[in-house]
Amino acid sequence: METSFKIAFISGKLGDVDGVSLEVDKWIEVLTGAGHEVFTIAGLYTNPLQSISSDKQFSLEYLRFDSTLQHHYEKMMFPYLTKHPTHLTSGTRDIIVEEMMVHGKELSEDIFQIIQDNNIDVIIAQNTNAMPMTLLGGIAVYNLLSEYKVATIFHHHDFWWERSRFSQNRIEGLLNKIMPPSDIGSEHVVISSYSAHILSSIKRVIPTVIPNCENFGKAAVLDNYNSHFRSDLGFDKTDILFVQPTRIVPRKRIEDSVRLVGMYGRKYPEIKEKIKFIISLYQGDELDDSYIEVIKNLAKSEDVDLHLISDRVSSVRILNNNGERLYTSRDVLVNADLAIYMPKWEGFGNAFLEAVSCRVPVVVSTYLVYKTDIKSAGFDNLEVRDNYDDEGLLKIPESILIDMHQILNDSEKRIQMTDKNFEIGKREFGFKMLSEKLNTLLDSYSDEIRASRRRLQKSKKSYAV
Template sequence: MNIALCHFRVGETDGVSLEMEKWKKVLEKMGHNVYLVAGSLGTTDGYVIPELHYRHEVNDKFVRNAYHELTDYKNEEEFKKEVLEFAGKIEEGLTRFVKEYNIDVLVPNNIWSLGWGLPAAIAFDNVSEKLGIKCVAHHHDFYWEREKYSSPTCNFVNEILDNHFPPQHDLVKHVVINKIAQDEMKRRKSLDTTIVPNVFDFNATVWDKDDYNKGFRERIGLKENDIMILQATRIAERKAIELAIDLVGELIKDENIKELCNNLLYDGRKFDADSRIVLVFAGLPESEGKYIELLKKRAEEKNVELLFINDIIEHSRCELEGKKCYSLWDAYVFADLITYPSILEGWGNQFLEGLFAKKPMVVYEYPVYKTDIKEKGFNIVSLGDTHVVDEDGLVKVDEAIIKKAAKECIKLLTDKEYRNNVVEENFDLGKKYFSYESLEKILSGLF
């Protein structure tokens, strides 16, 4: 079959882009022809429909008027007219693509679930029905999960959310990525769904130090004996990155520094008085308002050093404008620990990456971790599963939990045998439950 995987963007380091690449590989292995369709391609190949762009200025205006305040239009009718006109442009581009490439199945990713692209949802539904194209709708995140989409400004927006998020007709099969979403879809929309968890290629070549990345630490300003704590996710409020700052703030306290100085690190390096513990951000900054400034303020208060390196991280290794860029995988190679403090995830790509990279992980037990992942038996440093929000809107967990987590991190940084046992056991569990082979079994029943 000819299958089109569709999203607002592809070829980037966000979770949906990464998952689409995995589906593409597995579907091609199954003998299908697979195309990528998006508003932007990043560093991959595909078909562009410009109006699908994640940050298209017209769609930004629609989002603002749909969920914040209807201020750019005289009335609801004028807003509706412009949304439908824009949907028509997307429909035109998608129809042209479907006919040109003889597409049998469309796979919209988040287009019918997130609430971000109102015109896109309408357009995809129209194309499916008018051309009789089957769809496997891959829902990663839902509008009802996000505060942003909780207060539609008019009836038209409510109607779109009711009718197209997601559409309910026989041409569409629905895929979700966790048990919570499956239950919610049944409760809210009376729809049956198939759970397809995030997966990873556990048979891939192990990420390692090589001639291309050997200068990575030096490039980002780290010395050989510095400890690199990697936050690989995008920078957004729900990632609760402030918890990683709190953890590093605890690690740099005198008693913990003394413990590190009194022992060799797990790989034989010597941590000394001149060594630093640095929190490195590899992901795209996608936060609302002042979040990054608040993170910097929290870090300053706790004397935590932050490094923002997304400007040299790309979807894959490349050279841009004469500048050497690394893949996200290169960042993992040089990390000593991974922080994953998200309070909300649709599933958790970076969790799987950490398993494959064989790095110890510090994890906040977000709801989907508890329902879909924890039961598999992974050995993680836990930040608990309850939190409060302070006056700045930043997340906090009990100080005792941070202290306990820091002590566990010290053990993982200094006890080679213990560390190896933890990461090898986690790798084996990941391969057992979340591999490409397990994905192929599920997809063979959908296509």
């Protein structure tokens, strides 16, 4: 029986340092390694994908997170995304929704043309029908499933009802229908057992859990390229680098990380001047300029030496227009003395796994999914309980400062901790796990994929010109 398929990933954006882009890269590597042929259809490629040829990377404007139409529909349908919400009558709202459906149908036709031209067997929709950040993309993918009967796997990383900026909206009926849909003939994948429980409760579907993973077989180490990181960015080899390997968004609770670094510097003033706090990534797609100012002002009041280096971080190693080296997130982490990762909410924990693969000790808050899906694996981390005061600030015990100091100054204990975590990560969240789960997923869905292939061939005969 044939076991290889032609698979197309659909996403608003790829080739970046966000969690969705990173996971797609990993899935592509595993799927192509298993003999499948992979294509991508995205609104934007921040960087071209290195794992597949350029002729298999398609771009469609309507899929973009930042398209003119997406910004327009967000402003109309999600009033709390702007300081001055637009007032809409029900009639005007209906007209805009109808227009949106028309554009979504046009996009589905464009995608289906790519599917026909390349004999795609199955599409894997990356968060298009979980987050309304590409509304037209969500409508288009739903049409591909419901109208064109294309075999569809939905890979959900997080959901719109988990984000306050989307929970208040004017299109709840549409979101409930397509984000995500519960139509038969599709498969759903989520990244945590918690998400599986919520989705099965709300939508009455039984999703497959495939957690975030990391390629521990090709883990980053110091090499001739990333060994220039400290000197390139003005850090001394004796500086103590605390790295926050995340984007700058409120749910990452970076203010708690700043407070932690400030507390550590005050407790150990003899090394305070050597401590540098680095935030490696950018704002991403949850723009909030005021939050960046909050972090900068807090760092100043805490007397924390803050470094925002997103302009020197990329999904691939390249030179910028000034001829300067750009580093990957993993390049940054292998130069770190300690990683800090204390979100209040996270879909899983890509940044955590990256730090583990780079053999860096991690200070981590015990956020919900960490407790349900990660902690039980047996990792040895510097944990801060997810206990918040009346002002919403994480309660940081002095004991964590002592633990940090010990791990920074006891090389033997540091090696024991990071080696143990590396082996656990490799076993529980490595590519072997991902390969097994993807093989099982495609095998269980193979009958529908083959049926979709037959329907596609019939459609080409019916509409041949």
